[in-house]
Amino acid sequence: MYSKKCFCEGVSFEIPKKPLLHFMCHCKDCDLLWNGAYMGYVFPTEEVTLTGTKKTFKFDGGSGMKFEVDFCSSCGTKIASRPELVDGLTYIPAGFLKEEIEFTPHVEIFASNKYSWTGTPESLHESFDHNGTVERISAVIEAMNAED
Ligand SMILES: [Zn+2]
Ligand SMILES: [Zn+2]
Known part of the structure; x- marks a missing residue:
């Protein structure tokens, strides 16, 4: 497990060492919430x-799906988010x-709204x-996990 903290260290969290997926979202909600494309691990x-x-x-x-984001109530660092669509x-x-x-995105969604400089990673x-x-x-x- 990795143990991490928000910016002010008021919220700590633990996550497994191996993410299921490296993920990007270029949607308009992410533009506002995360100031641009969302890059994260699943x-x-x-x-x-x-x-x-x-x-x-x-x-x-x-997209019509419900979404929730956990953030630190003192420093505002956004930490975990959960889409209802993929329960x-x-x-x-x-x-x-x-x-x-090293972040190497496997999947991107809402690519129609992406910043052009992000290009298409290998x-x-x-x-x-x-x-x-x-x-x-x-x-x-599943395909990613089969590769290991
Ligand atoms: Zn904090
Ligand atoms: Zn998004």
Whole structure:
């Protein structure tokens, strides 16, 4: 497990060492929430634990799916997010693990809204113009795990 903390160290969390997937989202919600494309790792929700004073913000995503984000109530660092569409998965921003894992995106969604400078990384397995379906994203995760 990796143990990490938010900027003010008021919230700490633990995550497994190996993410299921390296993931990018270029949607308009992410533009506002994360100031640009979201880059993060996918983990099983049951293997992620957060402790400390956090708040959870829930909203209806542009794609029609519900979404929730855990953030530190004092420094505002956004930590875990969970899409209702893919139940049981939690996203953790790549920046928390920059020293441990090299971020190499496998899947991107809402590519139709991406900044052109982001280009197309060689590591990409799938690119969806809008949201990837649960089945297709699950298939990529399975294929990734089969490679190991
Ligand atoms: Zn904090
Ligand atoms: Zn997004």
